[in-house]
Amino acid sequence: MVFATRDAEQTAIRLDQAGVRHGGARALQRPVTTAEGTELAPIKFLEISDDDPAAPPNMVPEGRVGAAEDAPHELLDAQTGLAHPNGATGLTECVLCVGDSDLQAAGERYERYLGLPASLDRSTSSFTLDSSRLTLTTPDGLAALLPGERPLTAPGISAYTVEVADLAAAEAHLRAQNVEFGRSADGRPFIPAKAAFGTALVFQQSQETA
Known part of the structure; x- marks a missing residue:
């Protein structure tokens, strides 16, 4: 389960202040397809860790939970191929x-x-x-x-x-x-x-x- 964030670095700071363990904001890439083709867009992502140090890394009781700062809105708005028969x-x-x-x-x-x-x-x-x-x-x-x-x-x-x-x-x-x-x-x-x-x-x- 991944929550959207406007700023992964600021989310990491807020979690630190709240005493929540996490793996820190990491720079990643995700493919985004538009009419111009597919490009790798930069994103940032962090995973929340259990309060128990003995728990698996980057896992809370219900599994993997994190927050992601997605690609720029103008790029996401230009995506193609998202239509589904169920609407x-x-x-x-x-x-x-x-x-x-x-x-x-x-x-x-x-x-x-x-x-x-x-x-x-x-x-x-x-x-x-x-x-x-x-x-x-x-x-x-x-x-x-x-x-x-x-x-x-x-x-x-x-x-x-x-x-x-x-x-x-x-x-x-x-x-x-x-x-x-x-x-x-x-x-x-x-x-x-x-x-x-x-x-x-x-x-x-x-x-x-x-």
Whole structure:
């Protein structure tokens, strides 16, 4: 799970001040394809480490978590080849499931990681991140959000949500491909984890095209 940051170096400083262990901001490259061809764009990336020095390097209990400073916006906006038959336009939510007794501690960890307060609601703890969201919940909380779902592992990412340009068209695409899907507690279609390689996939209508 990688969070976007405008400045990886500043994020590293903030994490230091919050007492969060990390591997430091590293310069990397990623391929970006535009009408002019493919080029390697410079990015910066850091990974958060567990508070326990004996834990695997660059790993927290739920796996690899980090922050990335992406390529320049003008280059990202010029990308080609991003269209998908289901109309997906972006990732808007990750749902992280933790043990029943671990929700408060996990919420406090992510408050330190993100520098943001959590919003609490029954068995969930959520963080609003510009146009996306991180939701922490328990196995029972996951089942309440997505009926029939149980986490493959806890802690771990149990579901994620993508926005689509046309929700009705996305549902029609799933039906045409004979893809099994259910309904979330708030009525959104989702592909169960058992049919989506272990992590449920939720679809919602993009607000920009609604």
